[in-house]
Amino acid sequence: MKNHRMISIRGSLGVIASVLLALFAALPAHASDKSAKTIAPGKRLSFVSCPIVRDTEMVPCWLAEYEGELYYLGIQLDLQSEFFPPQLKHEALVEGVVSDKPRICGGIVLEPVKVSSLPEINLSCNTILPAEGYKIENARRGTGPDPDTLSARNQARARQVEQYKPPYTQRTYTVYFDFDSTYMPSRSTRVVTEVMRYATAIDAKHIQITGYRGSALLTNGKKMVEKASLPEIRVKNIESALVDLGVKPSIISTKWSDKPEKPDGIDDFETRRVVIVVTP
């Protein structure tokens, strides 16, 4: 299934990361000391470690340490953002690509990057670093109320609701999940909503929902496999949501596999997914 990957995700991550780079501000002198170790740009990294938050001005930035090196993951924004920060008290699965861009917040930039907060508690993940001279500038929002961009974005999104015109074609939608999680954040529920809109607008004859069990090959050679029960739960949650949103139950078929997808260390986040195919 990995050859069915949706490159749009990677593309949007790239755009976001580019925007984030604009946030990069002058580094304090000692930051460059940390770059003595050379990590080849383009190298893919997949590791589990405690996330770290740095108390930078404007908004905090998020980092993770791996093999003695600090990596920059993203900044705190809101649920409209592509990057969702991880959680202290939890380890994070970090899957990203080393960028050749200047460090941000003292960390080598991973871009694109996917971060999954792992569900079990790890109380040793509790590091809040001081700003140490690092700053975030020109972020879309700071630590206070939304500077009116949220309502503008919502209005823009409402205007962008697609009007479907015949001939209708089969469409495939993919919902990705954090590792070992069934929670669907707003970016995932937007996909489910779009499935409902398309299916009801074209009076779809069939919706196939298929769940896959994710796995990840870490850079250190270890392999992580999701819980076997997750694909079924994810599929049933999406089926239930679609029916609740008005899709006829009779046109929905579901299946899932508890056999883990084969990871290769390249965009393994795409293995933990539910694929929804809408057929006119």
Added chain:
Amino acid sequence: MSSAKTRKISRSILVAGGAAILVGAIAAAVNPLHASNRSDSSVSGHVPAQGRQAQSVPTRAGNTDDYETTDQWFTPGSGQVLPQFSQYANPAGKVEILNANGPLPTEGHPFFTPLGSNGRACVTCHQPSDSMSISAATARARWEATQGKDPLFAAVDGSNCPSLPQDDPKSHSLLLDHGLFRIFLPWPPKRPDGTRIEPEFTLEVVEDPTGCNTDPKYGLKSDNPMVSVYRRPKVVGNMKYIEPHYAQYFNLKTGEPLAKDPETGNRVSMNLMADARNLTLKSQAFEAATTHLQRKGGLTEDELSKIVAFERQIYVAQGEHSVAGPLVVPGGPNGLGALAMLNGQYGLGNIVSNPVFGFFDMWRAEPNTTSPRDEAAEMRASIARGADVFFFRPFWISDTTGLNNIGLGNPLKRSCATCHNASMTGHDVAPGWIDVGTQNLPTVQRLSHLPLFKLTCRDDVEPHPYLGRVIYTHDPGRALITGRCIEIGAINLQQMRGLAGRAPYFSNGLARDLRELVDFYDRRFNIGYTEQEKQDLVNFLSVL
């Protein structure tokens, strides 16, 4: 009530009231909700079991005529008129109650009439003088005035447990000292259709100071297994801000679709109750009549319609501050007073151009320090600073289920308004069940007057994100309804209007006054408020 102040209301209220009546009439013509016979779909699945327990609790002969109506106490069945506009004194000044549809003769009105077997009406615990809730101070005054005979102290939930001697004030200590009523819910929980939910955790009673969870008749091992928790009554008012759902389809907290009104199929806010167990005002009223009023057979469609209509026409807000003076003045803040509640717009208030409680800039100016001191101006400046602290002052919000675990990161550096984000009322539009730490140990210190439960989650379910799989709690909150481990201790944020008249605060009455409320947050999130910031926040909260 006879001396309750009334004053002229602007024509806009009357127009709005008339419009509301018209809209209601149109709705009645097209909406099957208004059919003459009540549909059982409005009765939540947990209610029949509650009804069985409520009916098993003895009542005293309720004769509300025995108890004097005062300026501050609205006696059920008294028939007095609720004015279109009234003010009631409270510790910070005066709260305003605006009845948008005009003066209401309460004779026979189901909100004001004892409908059950214990002499209570809805108004018993939703007093206009107490911002349409009831304070612990009022409960104590009522005990003194009636020697504990007022129906407010009904054994079913106005005492720590019905099995206790009801003439002893110690048996009512949770109500008298903390403003808490017993909420009894079937365990295991039930779906809306009444089928049993298999909870993700076991529930053990560790401490039972009221005796009710281990009581052979009313407890968890009774013939009708019931868990008892103790909660404050919420405000009945400002419903145009509480009922609407902000998200179109999905609940941010769960990633699942927002629930629907079973009768209309319309989505609901899920923000009416502390644990969102009832989805509509109608189903809430039905349960309240069944439990709090001990009404057998619930309410008729006519009674339900009248109660819901009344609840939708009541607006509540502080109107006067004892030092700052009148809060509703020309050129003053645009978000204060009951009329502002009537005219305000529902929406997201965590936006720079649309602050949750409006703008206070005109009060921000430094007060004139020349002699004599202008104490009112100084207080208004303090209130404006408090509004800024509420809206802008960032701090690390951490380990809060329903916020930090939904993609925002743990910790999240934001302000009070991040969670208290609904325009005009300050609840959470999300909807807002959050484990802010008022119920679960160790974020809250052991409260010896409340029951303590040990909840052990199964290994195959997602744990509570910050407390794991073994959790000690005084009230499992939303988890008592869903059976979900991740929701243990999560309680819906309540609206922040009329605070000065309805201490104590939080669903379990944890904070005796506004200062303790501010201190709780300061400790909980290690905010480091200065003494000035704390006082400014208290002053700000007291004028909402």
